[in-house]
Amino acid sequence: MEFSVQTSRQRELADITEQVASAVAKSGVAEGICLAYVPHATAGIIINEFEPNIEADFLELFGKLFPSGNWRHNKIDDNAEAHLKSGFVGPGATVPVEGGRLLLGTWQRIILCEFDGPRKRMVVVKVVGK
Amino acid sequence: MEFSVQTSRQRELADITEQVASAVAKSGVAEGICLAYVPHATAGIIINEFEPNIEADFLELFGKLFPSGNWRHNKIDDNAEAHLKSGFVGPGATVPVEGGRLLLGTWQRIILCEFDGPRKRMVVVKVVGK
Amino acid sequence: MEFSVQTSRQRELADITEQVASAVAKSGVAEGICLAYVPHATAGIIINEFEPNIEADFLELFGKLFPSGNWRHNKIDDNAEAHLKSGFVGPGATVPVEGGRLLLGTWQRIILCEFDGPRKRMVVVKVVGK
Numbered sequence: 001m002e003f004s005v006q007t008s009r010q011r012e013l014a015d016i017t018e019q020v021a022s023a024v025a026k027s028g029v030a031e032g033i034c035l036a037y038v039p040h041a042t043a044g045i046i047i048n049e050f051e052p053n054i055e056a057d058f059l060e061l062f063g064k065l066f067p068s069g070n071w072r073h074n075k076i077d078d079n080a081e082a083h084l085k086s087g088f089v090g091p092g093a094t095v096p097v098e099g100g101r102l103l104l105g106t107w108q109r110i111i112l113c114e115f116d117g118p119r120k121r122m123v124v125v126k127v128v129g130k
Numbered sequence: 131m132e133f134s135v136q137t138s139r140q141r142e143l144a145d146i147t148e149q150v151a152s153a154v155a156k157s158g159v160a161e162g163i164c165l166a167y168v169p170h171a172t173a174g175i176i177i178n179e180f181e182p183n184i185e186a187d188f189l190e191l192f193g194k195l196f197p198s199g200n201w202r203h204n205k206i207d208d209n210a211e212a213h214l215k216s217g218f219v220g221p222g223a224t225v226p227v228e229g230g231r232l233l234l235g236t237w238q239r240i241i242l243c244e245f246d247g248p249r250k251r252m253v254v255v256k257v258v259g260k
Numbered sequence: 261m262e263f264s265v266q267t268s269r270q271r272e273l274a275d276i277t278e279q280v281a282s283a284v285a286k287s288g289v290a291e292g293i294c295l296a297y298v299p300h301a302t303a304g305i306i307i308n309e310f311e312p313n314i315e316a317d318f319l320e321l322f323g324k325l326f327p328s329g330n331w332r333h334n335k336i337d338d339n340a341e342a343h344l345k346s347g348f349v350g351p352g353a354t355v356p357v358e359g360g361r362l363l364l365g366t367w368q369r370i371i372l373c374e375f376d377g378p379r380k381r382m383v384v385v386k387v388v389g390k
Contacts, residue, residue: 032258033165033224035293037356039365041309048217049171053202057210058217065195065325072313080317087308087318091368092354094222094293096167096256103254105169108221124363126356128258128292128388162388163295163354178347179301183332187340188347195325224352226297226386233384235299238351258388 002124007117013055014112021102023125030100032129037092042082042116044089050109082116089113132254137247143185144242151232153255160230162259167222172212172246174219180239212246219243262384267377273315274372281362283385290360292389297352302342302376304349310369342376349373
């Protein structure tokens with residue numbers, strides 16, 4: 001299963017929990033593992049609390065740890081910083097599935113990280129188990 | 131399967147390899163993938179060597195990369211730094227299962243990262259395969 | 261399934277996509293999840309674009325975020341920096357499998373990160389699903 005997300009800014013976090021949960025429900029798997037995955041090299045997925053302050057804090061931190069600078073890849077395509085963020089964060093997150101549902105903690109949301117938008121991003125969901 | 135870990139400090143690493151290995155043994159899966167997962171937004175799981183010097187080095191590095199500071203989320207709850215660490219580290223780690231056992235390298239341990247303790251933390255273990 | 265990679269430098273990125281794809285093809289799994297995993301505590305796996313400029317950018321960034329310094333673990337073994345990098349990057353990456361093949365984006369490659377080479381590194385590939 002897959003779905004798309006249209007991001008609206010160059011750097012943005014988007015809560016995709018409901019779409020992933022819906023894919024898990026459709027999978028028919030009761031017990032197992034869910035992988036949410038972006039097939040993109042300038043985006044990523046994290047799991048954490050999601051609210052506007054945390055979004056701004058994450059974006060500020062990403063900017064500090066992975067500054068836009070004089071990266072070599074910018075000679076080819078001016079988005080090296082977005083690749084570095086994506087490489088560190090990773091394109092996928094795995095979540096347990098129990099009772100046919102995502103087993104997330106109270107404050108955990110599945111969050112798409114856009115590092116080079118705005119773009120239309122694909123999210124692939126695979127659920128394995130019984 | 132799940133188990134709990136009572137952490138004793140605000141920031142701490144805890145070796146949970148034996149508990150995860152025990153869950154794998156009980157799962158009856160011979161070949162597949164094990165996910166160890168914390169349903170918490172201020173904790174995480176990493177895989178690495180575990181000894182007191184490395185624990186102190188990791189905690190020092192976490193403090194440098196993700197400093198407690200004037201984060202926006204602190205207006206809501208004074209633990210933004212713990213959320214940022216958790217978001218980067220991630221709540222889960224996947225390990226191959228072979229011959230009914232975790233296929234870890236000689237120096238690899240599964241390590242719970244407490245970023246906002248002391249607390250009682252849950253660890254969920256899901257094993258998929260044959 | 262597993263294969264080995266002989267790295268040639270102390271710090272190096274190596275594209276292992278073809279070897280992982282070959283293991284997926286041999287697994288006979290059409291739909292599921294693939295885990296590529298290094299059983300090593302001073303190496304890691306990321307997914308991103310792979311070309312020489314990006315490799316150099318990643319290695320520069322790793323050096324800045326995780327500097328070789330006066331780490332405590334160096335009293336035991338002079339490779340603390342490599343452990344810290346490995347702990348953050350993580351030893352494994354999970355990728356969706358669809359139609360019997362890795363579902364990677366156009367610019368995504370599976371990349372072994374050598375942080376303490378040159379060494380012979382093992383890569384374990386587990387594919388679960390149907």
